[in-house]
Each structure stands twice: as C-alpha cells, then as structure tokens.
Amino acid sequence: MGQEEAVADPIVVTGTFLLDNSYACILFDSGAERSFVSHAFKHLLKCKSQPLIETFTVEMANGKKEITNNIFIGCTLTLNDHSFPINLMPVSIKSFDVIIGMDWLSPNRADILLLRKSHPSQSTLGRNSHSLR
Template sequence: MLCTNYNKKGHTARFCRTPGLQNAQAANAGESQTCYGYGEARHLKRNCPKARKPNPDEMGRVLAIGNAEAIAGPTVVTSTFFLNNKYTFILFDSGPEKSFVSHQFKRLLNQTPQTLKDTFTVEIANGEIENTNDIYTGCTLTLNNHSFQIDLMPVTIKSFDVIIGMDWLCPHHAEILCHEKAVRLNLPGGESLVVYGD
C-alpha cells in the first residue's frame, strides 16, 4: 500500500490523515482542481469558501436507524404510546438534542405549527442536511396514565413517528436503562415512572 498524498507506505490516500497535503501540492504544481459546487478552479467542493457551513449551535442531529437496529441497540428504547391521543411509534434516544416528528405523522397531530425565529438545520445520519422552520409546541405525550408536554420539529424520519431527544429527556430527569430497555422518569415528589420498551 502506497499513499499518493506523500509517497509513503502503510496506507492508501483514502485513509491518509493529511489529505490537505495533496491539494496543496497540486495547487503549487498548477494542477487543475474543480469545485463541483460552484465550478471554480483550485479547490474541491469540501474546501469551498463559498459553501455555507452551518453554525454548530444551529444544527441538530437525527439518527436514521431502522426498527430492527433500534430493538437491538442498547442505548435506545422504542415503544408505542399516545401522542395527542394517537397511537405513536416512539424512539427515546439520548443522541439527538431536540425531539422530532416525521412529516407523515405531523398531519395526525391536529394542530398548527409555530414558526421558529431562526431556521434549525438538522443533519440526518446518512449525511443529508434538512432545514426546518416549524415546531409543534405543547403536544401531549401520555406514558402510563401520566401526561407530559413535548415540542416537536418536523423532519424526515422513516422508521418511527417520533424521536424523543435530550430537550425532553433532560428536564424530566429521564434515564435510559439499557439492560432493561426502559426509560425511568424521576417525577416531582420523589416518585419514579418506569416506561418499558418493546
């Protein structure tokens, strides 16, 4: 194996830790590089100065895992609960910082979304970027005869109706119990509510 970035053995250019070296050498040698984003020479699309890089403070992440993966995964809990009095297939996940509703299911919420002051950018696990300006506030999530308010942003989700993230889990002092496939909520007054997944 020979790295074409700096002609050393041990790995290929694809796995090189200094890929910028090849670009700099090509630029010094006068080789043509074309940005596929804007068609300009001397840089690649990933290094394009014109491409808007989202502010990390404005970006969230959504895991795009399937139902079988979620059931096998140790850090998530899935089950069906009531949301706005509709059966909802829910994923409790400590990965995303916000909570989301699928575009298909949002129609069943029977409420009008509010417009966000700023556009929220979401990076899906497959690398695609999606923007949302809407949020459904004050939805009612029912867990074992206890009702909770939750705010949901609509995004593309394929395997679940709703993903509940850290913006809901943290204020409710929720813990995901990996081995039990359950979520424990520490309610006011010292009471605990344990919700078991599928």
C-alpha cells in the first residue's frame, strides 16, 4: 500500500511521528499482524537488533513473500508526548518508514477511529486506551 492509497483507505491511519527521536512516516494498519521498519529507516533506530528464534515470513501487500530473521527490541514510539515501547521487524517497505500492526495496537489498546478524512480532528489519549485519528 502506498501513501496515496493509505490516504483514501478508511481503515488505516498515517502520519509522521517520533520513533527513537527520528521522524518516521508511519502507517497504523489494523490489517497487519506485526509491526515493521523499512531497511532504509532501521539505521536511524537506537534500539538493538536481535536475531529471531525462528525466521518469520512476511507476505507483502503485493503478494510477494519476504523472510526476516531479526527484530529491533524496545524502540520508543512517541505519540502526543507519551512514549511507548515497540518491537519492529525489518522488511522491504518503500512508501512508509514503519508499519504498526496488531502486535502493538492490541496490547496498547489503541483504536483506529474511522472518521471522514476530510474533517480535521484532534488525537486524544484516554487513561487506559489510545485513539488514533
């Protein structure tokens, strides 16, 4: 999925946010099982890469499969002045620096609020849940 397609898709949210103190173009995708970082952006991460116990096969949006055997553990995602730990697997992504999937959205109780994208809105953070608009 490219940036233009993401803008038109009502079930994803995109934006520029801080990841390990570097600005990243991020796609929040409730259809993605895991969270990923592009090979181009991974060099900006301050968190350490660790080998996976087992290789992980990622099916890309175009149907191609890619194998990854590393994960960046304990990166810091900053949303509305709140810091959240996130783990990211490096894969070949061209349109975004990072794709955040359900492995992060679910444990952090983040909801992607489906709004008409032509209406500006402010992000809100609740006590125990987080809303992405």
